[in-house]
Amino acid sequence: MSDKQEQSLPAAMEAALSGVLRKLGEANHKADTLLRKTGLPRRYHKPLFFFLGHIAKGDGRVTEADIQYAERLIKALGLSSRQRRKAIEQFQLGKNTTQLPMHRGLLLRLQANLAPGSAIITATCLCHGAQIQGQPGKARRYRCEDSITCMGLPVAIADEVFESYASKVWAQNSTAMHRPTTYADACLILGVTRRDTLDTIKRQYRKKVSACHPDKLAQQKLTPTEKALAKDQLLRYQQAWELIKKRHRVT
Numbered sequence: 345m346s347d348k349q350e351q352s353l354p355a356a357m358e359a360a361l362s363g364v365l366r367k368l369g370e371a372n373h374k375a376d377t378l379l380r381k382t383g384l385p386r387r388y389h390k391p392l393f394f395f396l397g398h399i400a401k402g403d404g405r406v407t408e409a410d411i412q413y414a415e416r417l418i419k420a421l422g423l424s425s426r427q428r429r430k431a432i433e434q435f436q437l438g439k440n441t442t443q444l445p446m447h448r449g450l451l452l453r454l455q456a457n458l459a460p461g462s463a464i465i466t467a468t469c470l471c472h473g474a475q476i477q478g479q480p481g482k483a484r485r486y487r488c489e490d491s492i493t494c495m496g497l498p499v500a501i502a503d504e505v506f507e508s509y510a511s512k513v514w515a516q517n518s519t520a521m522h523r524p525t526t527y528a529d530a531c532l533i534l535g536v537t538r539r540d541t542l543d544t545i546k547r548q549y550r551k552k553v554s555a556c557h558p559d560k561l562a563q564q565k566l567t568p569t570e571k572a573l574a575k576d577q578l579l580r581y582q583q584a585w586e587l588i589k590k591r592h593r594v595t
Contacts, residue, residue: 360461361501362539365508374515376416376470378465384421388466391452393431394472395491397438400413401482406439409476417469444494453496461462467492471505479514480506481514504539511537523583527591530584542592549585553578576578 353361355417364378371377386391393414400410414435418428456463474480474488489502510532524530531537534552536545554560 345359353498354457354460356458357457357497357501359511361504364461364464365504365539368395368427368468368505368508373472375469376413376420379417379420379469382465384465385462387451388462389421389423389427389431390434391448391495392466392469393434394438394441394448395470395494397485398441398444398491399438399474399487400435401439402474402487403481403491407477410473413473413476414503418481428540444490448494453494456496460497463495463497467495467497468502468505471502471509475506476507479510504537507531507537507539511535522586523580527588530587530591534588542588545588546585549581549588552581556581557567 364382366376367382368378396410396414396417397406399416400406414431418431420428421430452463452466470488472489474484479499480488485502485506489499492502493499507528510528512535514532522529524533527538531540531545532543534548536548540548556578558575558578
């Protein structure tokens with residue numbers, strides 16, 4: 345159903361990932377809100393902030409947005425002053441690390457398959473950090489994937505989390521209009537993911553079409569430019585839906 349070969353996950357990991365992605369959506373894709381609701385065992389605190397610092401330096405410098413995000417996670421975890429200092433120390437260590445040492449995440453790797461929920465929540469927080477200023481560039485994404493792998497999770501976890509951001513966050517901030525050529529393109533246009541069922545995608549498609557249908561737009565006072573944009577959007581939604589239906593028939 346996707347354009348690349350899917351990596352199958354162990355059943356427990358697949359179930360945990362689905363649950364975390366659902367909760368992430370309920371948190372409006374704000375990782376600190378997710379963390380506030382789910383919590384995180386203490387053993388994950390050091391790796392979380394170490395890897396977060398490593399990712400933040402991916403583009404060569406740590407931005408104010410990276411620091412503010414780390415502070416939001418500290419607050420979400422309810423860390424004491426002493427624990428906050430240790431979290432900052434880990435962030436600084438990660439920031440100054442160019443190559444991830446093998447011992448990092450060792451204990452987490454031993455538990456990843458047995459109890460993956462907390463590891464996946466940590467991975468989600470790392471993915472959020474990578475895309476804190478929008479769709480991540482290669483350097484941040486690669487560092488995020490390396491960190492998640494170091495924790496004993498497959499890269500497919502990062503792919504799934506980033507796909508969720510792509511359909512629910514990045515798509516809302518994108519004004520580029522283009523004809524979809526891949527299944528991922530079509531999902532991005534409709535604001536869905538490849539994990540959604542065809543019925544779910546169809547409902548989302550109808551909702552999108554309804555919002556820019558000519559009959560509905562006729563009741564609004566739109567400029568010629570706005571009308572042309574709505575017509576273009578309607579065409580893209582239709583093209584995306586046709587591509588998705590076609591891919592579902594052949595998979």
